[in-house]
Amino acid sequence: MADTVVFPIDTPAGRRTAEVSYERLGGGEPLVLLHGIGHHLQAWDPVAGILAAERDVIAVDLPGFGASPALPDGVSYDLRGVVPVLRGLFEALDLDRPHVAGNSLGGLLALQLAHEKLVRTAVALSPAGFWTEAERRYAFAVLRAMRRGAESLSPQAVARLARTAAGRAALAGTIYARPGRRSPDAVMAETRALRECAGFAATLAGGRRVLFTHDIADVPVTVAWGTRDRLLLRRQGVRAKQVIPGARLIRLPGCGHVPMNDDPALVARVILDATR
Template identity: 30%
Template sequence: MRCKGWKMIDHTSCDAGGVSVGTAEAWRGIDWSRHLGEVTVDGRRVKYVDHGDGPPLLLVHGMAGSWETWLANIPALSESHRVIAVDLPGFGGSDPLPEADTFDGYVRTLEVLLDELAIPSVAVVGHSLGGLVALSFAAALPERVRCLVLVSGGGAELSAARLRAIRVVFWCLAAVLTIPGAHRLLTTPAVVRAVTKPAIHSGRDVPVELLRRMMPRRVGPGFMDAVSRGSAQLAALEPRRITAPVLLVWGRHDRILPVATGQQLDRSLLQSRLVVMEEAGHCAMFEQPEEFLALATNFLDMQLIDRKGPATDRASARSWEAPRAEGDAANRYGDGNAG
């Protein structure tokens, strides 16, 4: 059997890791207001969701995202983990960083959040900008990070042309969201799919109700500042300082951060494995949620049980083997590996 995104919504088990097909729809039946929380970091409100029990897992969204970026994943992950999904400063319900703050403000936000929740160490899952935040957190506070899962994560230096293109995309989105009534227009099915097309390989496979929930409702003052801070951090980050095991999940059709970027990042990390998902773009975690969940949960289980200490030389997370599905699905796991 092949587990493929949203196209099989029933309760049959997926051979790729025991995740039941249909878990990606479980978010619909949860009263999320019961799981919302708030902490104060340097006088600023930071919103988060806290769901489930078990080893703690911190989810960090990307640009234009919020904790709702992970709606398709939180219910399944929370079956075996305490899942904390944060709104980074300037996104979702969190107040922005002061204009003069550097990228370190995002790292401090995660540190204080975990302190307030009395969590000494955590596995971190980050998407895009959130991947860069996760790597920066692991570099600054290695004792607090057990392992990392990055979905099309920032961390490799980008060309000036690509950085300009990314700025233009988010500047356009920010400009549209300032128009009165724009959010109502942006939640119509045709417009939702058009707006998300640069990030999603096959938008018709993702329920429009989920895309509506994830669309930003406003543009805060910290929205575009995050792009500038991220650009500066890409030049400052030293991936070889990161000793935690890292699973890199990339979509073959990622038009924002191509697979070559993931390969570059994989080569620069001490202990990593790059897995390419053939039917995904920039947002594999909700484009192909069942396949992503199978990979992520298998990796997390192995690392949280078998972690033998920090890496000191280049390795490829050999204690972990990607789960295999039947048929042609088996051949695509691990084909992005550089190590």
């Protein structure tokens, strides 16, 4: 069951209030999980239970996605806007430099949190921000097409498609290497999340200028990339290693852009090893 926390943040327009939805389970050192654009915290469901055996897991709906409302006026959906919200979330939940793991947009945020020394360790699964301009344009075009598809299908049509492996491949094959493994209910829920998220367009707009170009010192970083990632191609992982030479770069064989569902045991092991 998701909880909600409301907390103050400072913005260029003055002090505002942010609201974030999250789920928390397990015990041990805190580990915050951040999803990608258009997704929601349930993206982590395949690995959350495994991680919770050793960690206090806090899976977050980023602002404007899932059950979290849009950012308040005066707060942008780029790193300058969202990272302070996450800092405020950590303070509100009394998290002193937690571990963090993120996927795609969440991976980019995890790396920025590490750069600002707000976390103890960072794991980035197919993080955004290491693309060429052509690769960015391709990824954004694919994301927009996915959003249009989610908006054009009725809930009844989505339910019919989600009942078959072929239909789940049509709905989610872009982000999963093995979409047939995703449950029908999960695919329906994430299609609805993509259709209804308030932060999609603004996040893409903010991402047009994003390149992660700074090294990260004093915070252990792991970057992992699925070998079957069709959205952010795995050669971007090599660039990430060049930008962050001290990072550990790991291949995720047979995994797509959102690898948690494709190989939960492998992804959980990578995260737990990185946070030990």
